Amino acid sequence: MTAPSLNPRLAGVRSSPVRDLLALTGVEDVISFAGGLPAPDLFDVDGLRAAYDRALSGPAARRNLQYAATEGDPRLRSLVADRLTRRGLPTDPDDLLVTTGSQQALTLLTTALLSPGDVVAVEEPSYLAALQSFTLAGAELVGVASDDDGALPEAVEEVFHTRRPAVLYLVPNFANPTGRTLTLERRVRIAELAAEHGVWVVEDDPYGELRYTGDPVPALAAQPAAAQNVLHLGSFSKIGAPGLRLGWARLPRAVRPAVVVAKQAADLQTSTVDQAAAAEYLAATDLDAHVAGVVAAYSARRDAMLAALEDALPVGSTWSRPDGGMFTWVDLPGGVDSAQSLPAALREGVAFVPGESFFAGEPDRSTLRLSFTTHSPERIAEGVSRLGRALRA
Ligand SMILES: Cc1ncc(COP(=O)(O)O)c(C=O)c1O
Structure with missing residues (x-):
């Protein structure tokens, strides 16, 4: 046998x-x-219960229990785009794909961007489940040294020259596991390097809204140099609740069709009713x-x-x-x-x-x-x- x-x-x-x-x-x-x-x-249990109640009431209830578009609920995409725009990252609803948590976005990106054997550069140390996702895609992981101000641009440049990675993965705000934040100066330099070397940057930002001291730093995706290179990931998990399993990917135009196909193959779409409830919640609640x-x-x-x-x-x-x-x-x-x-x-x-x-x-x-x-x-x-x-x- x-x-x-x-x-x-x-x-x-x-x-x-x-x-x-x-x-x-x-x-x-x-x-x-x-x-x-x-x-x-x-x-916010009461607010979310009321949002689910509205999503499952009246004529919308049947629509919200039906299959829906892979890209996500148009109303939710529009509300998330407004929120990102207000936080300094101009975003159109069409830039966004709703995902089942930002963890799913990581998996979809590996499918869309990587072939087995490709190199992925990751800030060292890094988020464990991202490392798992890249390894499962058959990628070779290469660490980029960091200090208290995040990944070192010199180390990024060296890895870009010597290893030609397809992707650079960063958690620029209050990183998991270190809590470090990448300075603006380094963001500008890394964006320039990514554009120069033709490397995708995955900017994973589930924590950015949870700032206790200091001033917000503009996103890598907002750096003009790398506007077409940066895939920016966000999530409701840390500002709403992780059990919703709702996140989003803000994608450069060139990768959108591939990521949408990857999502169709993975799960067709993120839960219609959860997205509708999140849209109800965002529309009715002062999330700030x-x-x-x-x-x-x-x-x-x-x-x-x-x-x-x-x-x-x-x-x-x-x-x-x-x-x-x-x-x-x-x-x-x-x-x-x-x-x-x-x-x-x-x-x-x-x-x-x-x-x-x-x-x-x-x-x-x-x-x-x-x-x-x-x-x-x-x-x-x-x-x-x-x-x-x-x-x-
Ligand atoms: C850096 C980072 N990215 C992604 C995730 C996954 O979050 P989500 O609940 O949105 O899938 C986490 C969760 O802890 C995280 O720390």
């Missing part, structure tokens, strides 16, 4: 330790800083006010975590001070492997994600990611003090 085989590319894809650790968030008295979860207490509430809560949680780290971490530790988003990135002193400390941390009743999984190349094992969004400032202080005990043990 011959056993049927699996796609051999799966062998190169690590499962997400974050997803495995998510199971722990339900365990009593483990304070988990592991999952990248928005705070459920801040979801809702986001302001989320920002106020997360900002206090970030401050609590940064203050607590000061006292708790071993001398010589460093960590990022994000202006927004959900994460801080810690580097431990003395060549410690953070994964080795995870069992002790769990025994103390705290969880984090070891940094090793976020690297395309050789991992920096002394790093770890902490999410500060889901706990009160008091629980954060308690969790960080447990973490300090575990790391010193």
Whole structure:
């Protein structure tokens, strides 16, 4: 008998330790800083329930339960385009494809842009599920070095020259896992480099609206040099709720037909009723006010975590001070492997994600990611003090 085989590319894809650790968030008295979860207490349950009710009432109800266009609900695309335009990225509804979360956009882009063996340049460290998606597409990942101001333009230029990537993947605002933001100066330079070398840039921006300090930085997609090179991804997950599974891709004209075909092959379209409810919600709700509430809560949680780290971490530790988003990135002193400390941390009743999984190349094992969004400032202080005990043990 011959056993049927699996796609051999799966062998190169690590499962997400974050997803495995998510199971722990339900365990009593483990304070988990592991999952990248928005705070459920801040979801606008009443507003969303009312929006779904409207989407499923009257004559529109039957239309909203029917198949619909692959590109997405025209009203939703128009509302999202207005929002992007108001935030400084001029967008026409026709520029947008609605996706089932921005994670689906990542998968569709790999299908549309990559052939097996193509090189994808990724800021190091990077979002794990993007690395998974590129690896499954058969791409070769090449890391681009970064510092506190994001990816280094010199490193981008070097990789463009030596490896000729098809795609550069960046999370320019409050990155996952580091919390870092790419400066305007670097955005301008990277946009010029992408145009000069003919490289697609995937600008993944689920966190951009969650800014607590400092001024917004214009998107890479808004840089005139690279207007035709940048695919800009957004999502309702962090400003609305991730269970909606709604995101969007703002696409240069040249890639739109290919991405639409990829989406037809993947799922025909994103849920009609979810899109209609999101459109109802956006039309009726002051989303800016809702986001302001989320920002106020997360900002206090970030401050609590940064203050607590000061006292708790071993001398010589460093960590990022994000202006927004959900994460801080810690580097431990003395060549410690953070994964080795995870069992002790769990025994103390705290969880984090070891940094090793976020690297395309050789991992920096002394790093770890902490999410500060889901706990009160008091629980954060308690969790960080447990973490300090575990790391010193
Ligand atoms: C950088 C980044 N991109 C994409 C996603 C996926 O988000 P969505 O819920 O929109 O699929 C996440 C989720 O954590 C993320 O951190």
